[in-house]
């Protein structure tokens with residue numbers, strides 16, 4: 001079985017590569033943006049014509065949430081048009097597309113976990129382009145899984161955990177917002193889930209939520225990162241208003257994982273347990 005991973009130099013792409021040797025039955029093609037620019041439609045079409053690909057995991061995305069507010073054209077090209085080109089190529093070649101999306105498709109006004117059928121209403125450019133990207137996938141590729149995830153971290157790339165660890169090197173105290181509530185996702189756990197979906201050979205296409213289990217604020221997450229790494233830096237809770245950013249974030253973006261757990265029979269670790277294993 002041949003699995004193409006786009007965005008291979010990103011943190012999820014690298015996390016899939018990290019566990020790839022556990023799946024000897026899968027022949028992986030890891031394509032970075034240099035190998036396969038998903039905004040180049042001709043290149044995408046040719047790539048799929050030249051390779052026989054059973055599954056495509058699209059991790060490629062414009063992920064700079066704040067910068068997207070001033071670079072909406074670029075975010076649109078990558079997250080919307082890139083997704084469309086991949087979806088069309090997958091449809092033409094009979095490839096199943098696993099497309100990664102985000103909790104930022106929601107506005108964060110809920111008070112109970114979001115299910116896959118809840119109303120979307122993104123409040124920033126990044127979330128809007130990711131939602132449009134989902135719609136392109138749904139419109140152009142019958143065999144698709146859209147996996148919405150949240151607060152992804154890993155030992156690879158740029159993420160909240162690595163930022164906290166870096167800042168703690170030269171600061172005794174850090175201010176971290178405590179009124180945005182969600183769930184961290186260990187990128188390796190997400191990678192394993194994607195490969196479980198592929199191995200299941202399932203045709204239960206559609207949207208699925210995935211994160212680790214539990215609920216916390218960024219402040220709770222930061223405190224736990226320092227606790228498990230035995231770092232003495234103090235974390236001060238602050239409200240979102242005290243840390244203004246160009247893009248608004250949903251205040252609450254916990255995802256309900258009942259569907260993915262039931263259909264694929266997976267156990268999901270708590271975010272604290274998973275953090276310990278990073």
Ligand code: NDP
Nearest residue numbers: 007009010011012033037038060061063100102149151152
């Ligand atoms: P990263 O930013 O680490 O990786 C994204 C990758 O996409 C980069 O390697 C980048 O390559 C690549 N890319 C950008 N433009 C193109 C292009 N035109 N063609 C091909 N590749 C391109 O993101 P993550 O790994 O963290 O995210 C994976 C997925 O998860 C994304 O869909 C993201 O939206 C989603 N997600 C992420 C969350 C998070 O907290 N990180 C939360 C929720 C969802 P290059 O570096 O060369 O530009």
